[in-house]
Amino acid sequence: xxxxxxxxxxxxxxxxxxxxxxxxxxxxxxxxxxxxxxxxxxxxxxxxxxxxxxxxxxxxxxxxxxxxxxxxxxxxxxxxxxxxxxxxxxxxxxxxxxxxxxxxxxxxxxxxxxxxxxxxxxxxxxxxxxxxxxxxxxxxxxxxxxxxxxxxxxxxxxxxxxxxxxxxxxxxxxxxxxxxxxxxxxxxxxxxxxxxxxxxxxxxxxxxxxxxxxxxxxxxxxxxxxxxxxxxxxxxxxxxxxxxxxxxxxxxxxxxxxxxxxxxxxxxxxxxxxxxxxxxxxxxxxxxxxxxxxxxxxxxxxxxxxxxxxxxxxxxxxxxxxxxxxxxxxxxxxxxxxx
Amino acid sequence: xxxxxxxxxxxxxxxxxxxxxxxxxxxxxxxxxxxxxxxxxxxxxxxxxxxxxxxxxxxxxxxxxxxxxxxxxxxxxxxxxxxxxxxxxxxxxxxxxxxxxxxxxxxxxxxxxxxxxxxxxxxxxxxxxxxxxxxxxxxxxxxxxxxxxxxxxxxxxxxxxxxxxxxxxxxxxxxxxxxxxxxxxxxxxxxxxxxxxxxxxxxxxxxxxxxxxxxxxxxxxxxxxxxxxxxxxxxxxxxxxxxxxxxxxxxxxxxxxxxxxxxxxxxxxxxxxxxxxxxxxxxxxxxxxxxxxxxxxxxxxxxxxxxxxxxxxxxxxxxxxxxxxxxxxxxxxxxxxxxxxxxxxxxxxxxxxxxxxxxxxxxxxxxxxxxxxxxxxxxxxxxxxxxxxxxxxxxxxxxxxxxxxxxxxxxxxxxxxxxxxxxxxxxxxxxxxxxxxxxxxxxxxxxxxxxxxxxxxxxxxxxxxxxxxxxxxxxxxxxxxxxxxxxxxxxxxxxxxxxxxxxxxxxxxxxxxxxxxxxxxxxxxxxxxxxxxxxxxxxxxxxxxxxxxxxxxxxxxxxxxxxxxxxxxxxxxxxxxxxxxxxxxxxxxxxxxxxxxxxxxxxxxxxxxxxxxxxxxxxxxxxxxxxxx
Numbered sequence: 001x002x003x004x005x006x007x008x009x010x011x012x013x014x015x016x017x018x019x020x021x022x023x024x025x026x027x028x029x030x031x032x033x034x035x036x037x038x039x040x041x042x043x044x045x046x047x048x049x050x051x052x053x054x055x056x057x058x059x060x061x062x063x064x065x066x067x068x069x070x071x072x073x074x075x076x077x078x079x080x081x082x083x084x085x086x087x088x089x090x091x092x093x094x095x096x097x098x099x100x101x102x103x104x105x106x107x108x109x110x111x112x113x114x115x116x117x118x119x120x121x122x123x124x125x126x127x128x129x130x131x132x133x134x135x136x137x138x139x140x141x142x143x144x145x146x147x148x149x150x151x152x153x154x155x156x157x158x159x160x161x162x163x164x165x166x167x168x169x170x171x172x173x174x175x176x177x178x179x180x181x182x183x184x185x186x187x188x189x190x191x192x193x194x195x196x197x198x199x200x201x202x203x204x205x206x207x208x209x210x211x212x213x214x215x216x217x218x219x220x221x222x223x224x225x226x227x228x229x230x231x232x233x234x235x236x237x238x239x240x241x242x243x244x245x246x247x248x249x250x251x252x253x254x255x256x257x258x259x260x261x262x263x264x265x266x267x268x269x270x271x272x273x274x275x276x277x278x279x280x281x282x283x284x285x286x287x288x289x290x291x292x293x294x295x296x297x298x299x300x301x302x303x304x305x306x307x308x309x310x311x312x313x314x315x316x317x318x319x320x321x322x323x324x325x326x327x328x329x330x331x332x333x334x335x336x337x338x339x
Numbered sequence: 340x341x342x343x344x345x346x347x348x349x350x351x352x353x354x355x356x357x358x359x360x361x362x363x364x365x366x367x368x369x370x371x372x373x374x375x376x377x378x379x380x381x382x383x384x385x386x387x388x389x390x391x392x393x394x395x396x397x398x399x400x401x402x403x404x405x406x407x408x409x410x411x412x413x414x415x416x417x418x419x420x421x422x423x424x425x426x427x428x429x430x431x432x433x434x435x436x437x438x439x440x441x442x443x444x445x446x447x448x449x450x451x452x453x454x455x456x457x458x459x460x461x462x463x464x465x466x467x468x469x470x471x472x473x474x475x476x477x478x479x480x481x482x483x484x485x486x487x488x489x490x491x492x493x494x495x496x497x498x499x500x501x502x503x504x505x506x507x508x509x510x511x512x513x514x515x516x517x518x519x520x521x522x523x524x525x526x527x528x529x530x531x532x533x534x535x536x537x538x539x540x541x542x543x544x545x546x547x548x549x550x551x552x553x554x555x556x557x558x559x560x561x562x563x564x565x566x567x568x569x570x571x572x573x574x575x576x577x578x579x580x581x582x583x584x585x586x587x588x589x590x591x592x593x594x595x596x597x598x599x600x601x602x603x604x605x606x607x608x609x610x611x612x613x614x615x616x617x618x619x620x621x622x623x624x625x626x627x628x629x630x631x632x633x634x635x636x637x638x639x640x641x642x643x644x645x646x647x648x649x650x651x652x653x654x655x656x657x658x659x660x661x662x663x664x665x666x667x668x669x670x671x672x673x674x675x676x677x678x679x680x681x682x683x684x685x686x687x688x689x690x691x692x693x694x695x696x697x698x699x700x701x702x703x704x705x706x707x708x709x710x711x712x713x714x715x716x717x718x719x720x721x722x723x724x725x726x727x728x729x730x731x732x733x734x735x736x737x738x739x740x741x742x743x744x745x746x747x748x749x750x751x752x753x754x755x756x757x758x759x760x761x762x763x764x765x766x767x768x769x770x771x772x773x774x775x776x777x778x779x780x781x782x783x784x785x786x787x788x789x790x791x792x793x794x795x796x797x798x799x800x801x802x803x804x805x806x807x808x809x810x811x812x813x814x815x816x817x818x819x820x821x822x823x824x825x826x827x828x829x830x831x832x833x834x835x836x837x838x839x840x841x842x843x844x845x846x847x848x849x850x851x852x853x854x855x856x857x858x859x860x861x862x863x864x865x866x867x868x869x870x871x872x873x874x875x876x877x878x879x880x881x882x883x884x885x886x887x888x889x890x891x892x893x894x895x896x897x898x899x900x901x902x903x904x905x906x907x908x909x910x911x912x913x914x915x916x917x918x919x920x921x922x923x924x925x926x927x928x929x930x931x932x933x934x935x936x937x938x939x940x941x942x943x944x945x946x947x948x949x950x951x952x953x954x955x956x957x958x959x960x961x962x963x964x965x966x967x968x
Contacts, residue, residue, distance in 0.1 A: 020829070047812065048815060049810055049812045050809070050810050052809045054656070055819075057820075065817050065819075067817075070810075070816070070817075071816075071818070071819075072656075073817065073821065074652070074655075075678055075682050075820055078648060078649070078652045081644065081645075081648065081650075081653050082653065082656035082659070083656060084642070084652075084653050084656060085655065085657040085659075085660070085662075085664065086656035086809075088615075088653075089613060089615050089660050089661075090808075090810070092810060093660070093809055093810060111648075111649050114644075114645040310640065313635055314638075314640075317635035320636070324634065324638070326775050329634070329637075330605070330773065330775070331589070331772055332591075333592075334393050334541070334591065334592065335590060335772065336392070336395060337590070338585045
């Protein structure tokens, strides 16, 4: 099952484009994500037939139809569970899950958490547009408080969920965030997610230009994004700003603060990012309103995967008991013969 | 019995009886063990079942316990019982009324006495008939002493004290030592009915092999009980039940859930495919997960999911990858899985769902039996969504129907719901072990040829679509829950296509009817009354019908193992009878289908008490019905 066939000719982006017409609204952020995926896949040297995209329900979940790979458009919120059964029993496949903030964090929150804690080797892309698009504009679990939508004409009164914190809290071994229109960064993060040996969670800040336009404007607008985005780099100090003159430092009580570099403060005082450090991801994911939005990899650590654990146990059982013998199994325990 | 004797009896030859014991032969005996839910009555019952099965009698069991693991001691609601019927002829039910009650406390006696046959035997642990326990059970005076049990044969035995004495010299707490009393009761009962205790000895040695002290303690309890029967003067008679003349072959004792797990395993082995069981713990289905978790040296994956939906979802994912995908649950779980079952139906992937029914709705009575999920299994999904539904009739039959469920799911690329129940799941019977070579091979083929490939191009005979494992070069395609265009499998909103696809999916299930055995009619092939049953009521209905037939009544029995689609020949059988009666442990579900499908004025016999039918109550109702007409 694990034999790898090297394709004769290098695959191109076109090889990953299906014959189906893409049906997202013009201007939707999903187009960019689809394009980045189709761009990076040829670089990964995986036979096309070994790729499977599994999705739930929602705009994002139409993704598999547009990929010329194996694809399974399933039901609302359940993609991580379905992908788990597939990946555990088919370790030879590369399984990606495409979900959204409603699909993955509302109806499917439970499955997302458990797939991550198990460390099933599936790559989960959560397109976060902070709105229900396919059902035409209701607020989502990531919508800001007091969001006025069709279903909340007086404003929503439930506090939004923080996808990165959920993933970290679920003991995910790879947690990252990127932005639909930041194509370079996105490609880099998708590749890192692919390379990670374990489950990967990637939140992609994505614009719904019909029902929640400009929800991420502060991090996508050319004029403001440098001041509002903190690009996380492994073992590098946390510096941001148009002029790269702002940084993040920890106070004595371990709370972060934004400082301006130059004068009395130099880089050596800044917090240095480390993807493997426990707690680092939590600090960064909870910076709050007066801080830039971090993008990049919050956490990347190694842990036994669920797939490995399962197969090691099965192999050990075969070594200890020999290959299963049905006749013996049927005749197990006390038996007697009637003449 | 002196202390010394009690403590050493296990190592010495049994003392010779003070008075010669008489042996009486019995054809059939029904015993009910009962005590607190922590008293180990289920274990004692299962072990007695095994002893008598190994001794060659036929046997049928009815475990009946509360949902509480250790309910408050001495209470009426905490009573756990295990009834078994063993016989020198073939039997089909655990028996209506016990001949023997083995009662570990007053509450057990209070709950069970009403069922005891006149003149029946009561063995009671006198140590537990204390003032507080009597009060908890609602007794004003001690029934063992006040003469109220005079019409029965009562054997008051101080089981607890004698068990504790047998433990002397062992380093056990009083609590642990007391827990061995179920084996004392078992030993005594085994002696009284001349059952061999060797299978139990082997079981104890194996179960406690990591703790020699516990092996010794339980063996002492078992043997002390056994030898007490032999020695004590109060037991003047020993009963014997001769082996039954069962069909020749090699047998083992099996419960429905174990048979179900083995049936799935056997099917996977005969199909040469890996098996994936996704399950979430739920009474009474968890034992299937427990059993299959031990099959890791076969190509069996077991996955304890985060919930019922994930359990079936993972099974669908595994089926998509080329495994036999199975999920096991009970009614509340089936309800949660229905949306995912519809996904498997729409994507036409093989999926097997085992629903071990329990008494509901909602949490209901999780440890009690019922047959009220039939309509949910057949119709309980959104839209027109037929799947195959089948039901085993006996614990041993669970093996064959589980095997059959896999065969049909793979052949037709369709979800199959296997509907068992608590009575079958926990009940045991002697099972003739099949030879692997006698089990049919299940032929499956994965599509690998890209030439002319279309995801929804159907086999002209079965109407099933090709099964393609991801990883197959050149066959990359997308499936999903959106309506599919016929043949290409592309998403389609075309009105005519939708109707065509709905009808195709229904036709595929309908064609299964041509692939199942003909209906067996037990009794005359025509006559006054046809009784149609399904599932775990098989034994009770069969017995009731047979007895009425022996009285010369014009009555016959059909037991349906395939509920959707129904057997094609049933429409020819029903008109040959004047009346149709459908006994069910629900408010009347199959009867609705029979009435709707065959336009016959079928009537039901319905019981909704969490308990199986008694033969006597069925006979009474059938009799009334025969007389009415």
